[in-house]
Amino acid sequence: MENKPNNSKLKAVFLVLILLLIASVGYIVKLSSDISGLKKEKTEVLTEKDSIANDLEARIAELDVMSKEKNGLEDEIKDQKAEMEKLLEQVKKSEGDLSRYKNEYFRLKREMDNLVAENKLLKEQNVALTSSLDSTQTELNASKKYSDTLLMQNEGLAQTVEKGSKLAVLNLNVLAVKEKSSGKQVETDKASRANKLKVSFLIAENQIAKSEDKTYYVQIIDSKNNILGEKQTIPVGDKTLTYSFTTTVKYENKTVQVNEEVSGEDFQAGTYFVNVFTASGENVSKTSFNLR
Known part of the structure; x- marks a missing residue:
C-alpha cells in the first residue's frame, strides 16, 4: 500500500x-x-x-x-x-x-521615359528637317529649267509637310488610385480598391504643326468590354466613336503634358485597353493595363 x-x-x-x-x-x-x-x-x-x-x-x-x-x-x-x-x-x-x-x-x-521619347523625336525631326531643307534647295535650283517637274515636286513636298505636321502622342500611361476623403491618392493595382483612373500622355513638340486648340477623345474599355466614363458617341465618317472623356489643350508648337482623371466604382479585375483618338477619328496612341 x-x-x-x-x-x-x-x-x-x-x-x-x-x-x-x-x-x-x-x-x-x-x-x-x-x-x-x-x-x-x-x-x-x-x-x-x-x-x-x-x-x-x-x-x-x-x-x-x-x-x-x-x-x-x-x-x-x-x-x-x-x-x-x-x-x-x-x-x-x-x-x-x-x-x-x-x-x-x-x-x-x-520622367526619364518621357525625356527619352522627346529626345528621340527631336533627333528624328532634326534629321527630317535637314533632309527636307536639302531636298527643297535642290528642287528650287531645278525649277529654273524644269517648271513641270517643279510642279510635281511641290505637290510631293506639300504631302510631306502635311504628314510632318501631324502631332505625335507619346507615353500614354494609366494609373489606378484609391482617393481618400482627405483627397490623398494612393496608387493601387487592385480593382476592389480603385476608385479613380489617372490618364496621362505627352503631345510632342512640332514646329511645323498648326498652333491651335487640339481636342482628343480618350476611350477606356474594361475587361468586360464596357466603355468607362461619359460614354458619349460622335460620328466619325461613316462610323461612330464612343469615348470615355475628351481633353482639349492649347497647342503652341511646344511639348504639352496632358493629365486627366476618370472616377468610377466597382472596377472589374482583368485587362483594360486605352485608346486616344483625334477629332477625325485617327487612333494616335493606345496602351493597356491590368487590375487584379
Missing part, C-alpha cells in the same frame, strides 16, 4: 516532463520558422535593392550618352541625372525596407 503514493508522484513528474518536452519542441519549431522567414525576407530585400540600383546605373549611363547629342535638352538631362544619382546613393546606403524610395524611383522612371 505504501508504493501507491510513490507511483502517483512518479506519474505526475513524468507527465510534467512530457509537457515540458512538447512545449520545448514547439518553441524550437516556431523559432526555426521565424529565422527562416527573416532570412527569406532579407534575401528578397537585397534582390530588390540590387535590381533598383542596377536599373538606376543603366539609366544614368544612358543620360550620359543623351547629354552629348545636343538636342536642346541638356538642362533637363542634367537635372534628371542629378536626381537619379542622389536616389542611387540613398538606395545603396539603405539596409532595410525600400518602400520609401519606390515612389521616387517610379516617378523618375516615368
Whole structure:
C-alpha cells in the first residue's frame, strides 16, 4: 500500500516532463520558422535593392550618352541625372525596407521615359528637317529649267509637310488610385480598391504643326468590354466613336503634358485597353493595363 503514493508522484513528474518536452519542441519549431522567414525576407530585400540600383546605373549611363547629342535638352538631362544619382546613393546606403524610395524611383522612371521619347523625336525631326531643307534647295535650283517637274515636286513636298505636321502622342500611361476623403491618392493595382483612373500622355513638340486648340477623345474599355466614363458617341465618317472623356489643350508648337482623371466604382479585375483618338477619328496612341 505504501508504493501507491510513490507511483502517483512518479506519474505526475513524468507527465510534467512530457509537457515540458512538447512545449520545448514547439518553441524550437516556431523559432526555426521565424529565422527562416527573416532570412527569406532579407534575401528578397537585397534582390530588390540590387535590381533598383542596377536599373538606376543603366539609366544614368544612358543620360550620359543623351547629354552629348545636343538636342536642346541638356538642362533637363542634367537635372534628371542629378536626381537619379542622389536616389542611387540613398538606395545603396539603405539596409532595410525600400518602400520609401519606390515612389521616387517610379516617378523618375516615368520622367526619364518621357525625356527619352522627346529626345528621340527631336533627333528624328532634326534629321527630317535637314533632309527636307536639302531636298527643297535642290528642287528650287531645278525649277529654273524644269517648271513641270517643279510642279510635281511641290505637290510631293506639300504631302510631306502635311504628314510632318501631324502631332505625335507619346507615353500614354494609366494609373489606378484609391482617393481618400482627405483627397490623398494612393496608387493601387487592385480593382476592389480603385476608385479613380489617372490618364496621362505627352503631345510632342512640332514646329511645323498648326498652333491651335487640339481636342482628343480618350476611350477606356474594361475587361468586360464596357466603355468607362461619359460614354458619349460622335460620328466619325461613316462610323461612330464612343469615348470615355475628351481633353482639349492649347497647342503652341511646344511639348504639352496632358493629365486627366476618370472616377468610377466597382472596377472589374482583368485587362483594360486605352485608346486616344483625334477629332477625325485617327487612333494616335493606345496602351493597356491590368487590375487584379
